[in-house]
Amino acid sequence: MSKFWSDMAKRCTPYIPGEQINRANVIKLNTNENPYGPSPKVIQAIQKESEQTLNLYPSPTTDKLREVIAALNSLSKENVFVGNGSDEVLAFSFMAFFDSNKAIRYPAISYSFYPVYAKLFGIPAEEIALQDDFTIPIEDFYQSDGGVIFPNPNAPTSIYMEIDTVKKILDNNPEQVVIVDEAYIDFAAESAVSLINSYENLLVIQTMSKSRSLAGLRVGFALGHPNLIEGLTRIKDSVNSYTVDRLAIAGAEAAMADVSYFNETTEKIIRTREWTIVEMEKRGFTVLPSQTNFIFATHPNKDAGELYTALKEKDILIRYFKVPMIDNHVRVTIGTDEQMAQFFKMLDTIL
Amino acid sequence: MSKFWSDMAKRCTPYIPGEQINRANVIKLNTNENPYGPSPKVIQAIQKESEQTLNLYPSPTTDKLREVIAALNSLSKENVFVGNGSDEVLAFSFMAFFDSNKAIRYPAISYSFYPVYAKLFGIPAEEIALQDDFTIPIEDFYQSDGGVIFPNPNAPTSIYMEIDTVKKILDNNPEQVVIVDEAYIDFAAESAVSLINSYENLLVIQTMSKSRSLAGLRVGFALGHPNLIEGLTRIKDSVNSYTVDRLAIAGAEAAMADVSYFNETTEKIIRTREWTIVEMEKRGFTVLPSQTNFIFATHPNKDAGELYTALKEKDILIRYFKVPMIDNHVRVTIGTDEQMAQFFKMLDTIL
Known part of the structure; x- marks a missing residue:
């Protein structure tokens, strides 16, 4: 100290x-x-980009990458925020949507970065114990004071929560942001992305580190109502205008495109x-x-x-x-x- | 809203x-x-790295890059912090060293990101007017309450402050962190890095975006006493374990090496x-x-x-x-x- x-x-x-x-x-x-490894097209895209204009700043708005991600999710660019790994997107989400005077809720057993963010930003947290079968007790997440965040599937339990259940949590927190951290969703049944047009309080966070084989490149993204995306963008633009570099943008675009x-x-x-x-x-x-x-x-x-x-x-x-x-x-x-x-x-x- | x-x-x-x-x-x-453009060796290093292990996380401690930067500055790895552009290093510095109950000081005309950070993190700020010749009024930076930050050379004035003058500001703020933001120092006379072993309250921040032609890669760094570096590392590791990706690390190492x-x-x-x-x-x-x-x-x-x-x-x-x-x-x-x-x-x- x-x-x-x-x-x-x-x-x-x-x-x-x-x-x-x-x-x-x-x-x-x-x-x-x-x-x-990532798709060979990712490596090609990175190598091509490396010969272009590394002396110039990247796009601060990452428009093209956001369009690619939006299209794959039947959303528009305004529904997409891109950050330096989903960890940065999570940190910005804690800053953008949670406050120091209202407790948020997350499962006591879940991604161990949540308590780190809460402590850093002085956000009170209620850690909800898992049930004996390691599932999340749904009703304990209803009527939260300051918001809700949980991974789906949960980590490290690996257990998936059905979309109808996610819906219940959203329905019972209409005035709070509910963040569904879908780092592993591509290995699971169904993403909550399909709910975005129905719930303006839903933020879905995904990463290219797992299913896209790009942990080394640091790209994550959030999907949600344009109001939530604007909140995240305000925070990002108050911290660092460009958190995803030119090579990461090029690689991520290629990774998303190679379905x-x-x-x-x-x-x-x-x-x-x-x-x-x-x-x-x-x-x-x-x-x-x-x-x-x-x-x-x-x-x-x-x-x-x-x-x-x-x-x-x-x-x-x-x-x-x-x-x-x-x-x-x-x-x-x-x-x-x-x-x-x-x-x-x-x-x-x-x- | x-x-x-x-x-x-x-x-x-x-x-x-x-x-x-x-x-x-x-x-x-x-x-x-x-x-x-950047050195051809930078592009080679990036292309080589792109074929290695992009599916694996980067080094969270960026040891090798820190060693390269340290050696060029006659310092040790423990004196070096690496971040996603100097903007991220600046944001982490505001979080690590400035508080909401003590006003910091910076020149009224300087990098326009400082007031953005201050507002974001709720840090009170005293903006010190420049003199008529656009130089910084040194004595107005003495005995600050919460710390001092200024660019050297200043931006957008382009004016350089002599190291002896920087020393005076350090001497007159022994209990506060003084951040010298040296984004443009490689085009100027002399860096304040030579003072690091004498002043435990000095943090020097530099970037690879300007003199190393790597704005598109997002690499910045801070040099200072190991206590200050540890403070920055605590913040980084509470936000995002890996903010500099594998390609950026490889490119930055090559850029620093090609003197x-x-x-x-x-x-x-x-x-x-x-x-x-x-x-x-x-x-x-x-x-x-x-x-x-x-x-x-x-x-x-x-x-x-x-x-x-x-x-x-x-x-x-x-x-x-x-x-x-x-x-x-x-x-x-x-x-x-x-x-x-x-x-x-x-x-x-x-x-």
Whole structure:
């Protein structure tokens, strides 16, 4: 702690991201990255853009990328906000829609960045405990004071909430913004995007880091009523006019446009996930019903923390959260079939 | 204004960046971009990186880039913070070092993003008027309540403050953070970086957007005592773990490493600047003494606003600020010799 720090710098509790170990032989099943590289068209677009005008500022309004995203979601550009990863979009959302005098609600077990934002911006928060089956208790999110945010599917539980249920939360918070954080939605049944034209209080946030294989490029986006998008834009333009660089814009446009590559890799991951769940259950794990690119599992006789450590020693990284209720679960990102085969090979030497 | 906006979203007054017109025949002398592209080694590094692991998150700590920047400044990695353009570094600095109960000071004529940050984060500000010769009144910055920030050279005046004078401001604010915003320092005499080991309250902020020709890549950095760097890191890690993407990191490393390309292009711009000033004076302009990659000038019989409009009609963009004291000045970015020749050709048809 330094005497030069502001109250904000003193009070915040920074987020700790998953380990980034870049040794070639490590199998990274710990940060829900996509095991497949991005579409070759993304790389072409980036290489082309790199030879153009890097000396000039990017578009502060990212119009073309917003149009591409809008078209894929049957929306218009005015419904789309683009930011530096969905983390930045989330941070701007906390700034744009939540206040220091009204408590917001989120699940006690969910993305661990939410309490970080709340603390940073001095927003009171009510953490709603999950039910025994790890699902979200819907009615506890009704009539919130200051707004609601939850991931769908939830992380790290991997459990998906039906759209009709999301609707109930929206119906019961008509004066508050409800943020549905859909980082993993492309591995799930259906996005809440279809509700945007009916609910002016709905903000849907998605990312290109998972299903578009672009964690390294930092592009996320929000979809919602133009009033909400304008609120986000006001915050962005008060922080940094251009948070997405020229190469990221070019790569993201190409990634969104290559729908067949996206479908192919997403389906591959879903197939590997289903196979992985069967294999985990064969070994005695209880696996929560996953609609994400990871699974959340517990073993009756093997401590999750020990499992994490033992796998790490064998160059396989998974994630383990020392948090009440889930401290005997491990989160395992779905890799390629080959990576999962190696995972099971190592797992079998441990069990 | 929407009922869903927070107090912050309601009260902020977003920054308006210079026009980004991407028509090929427009000569952009309005946003202080570098007329030369980045080093060819930057493009090679980006293209190579684009073929590696874009599906994996970037380094949250950008260690290697920080080491490269530190080495060039005879500092250590712990003295360096890297962000998404110097705008993001500035925003994080306002969050990390300034408070809502203590007024900060900056020159009334300076980077117009400072009041935007102050309003966004609710930080009271004392705007200190420039002297008649457009220099900063040093003693008015002594004994500030909450901290000091100023650009050096100042923008849009282009005037440089000697390091001994910067020292006086530091000496007279021992308990406050003094931020020297050196966006244009590579076109000037000397950076305040040499003072970092003597002043734990000094933060120097620089950018790769100007002298490194990378406005399109979004990389800025801060140099200071490890305590200050830690404060910035706490804020960043509470907003977005990775704000600089893999391609930007790779490009920035290559840009910093290619010192000879940097020297060559910087010297070219300085030569063009000196020639431009002579030509402006020949035409009756009064030009402030510039140590930047732009000039700030006024003409006795030609209104600055009209000049801006007339040049725009001829596809030459310059910048004009409708702000008391400087509303009869134009700011002209230094382009290539060819661009400046075209600028003078068009100017002569107007004068």
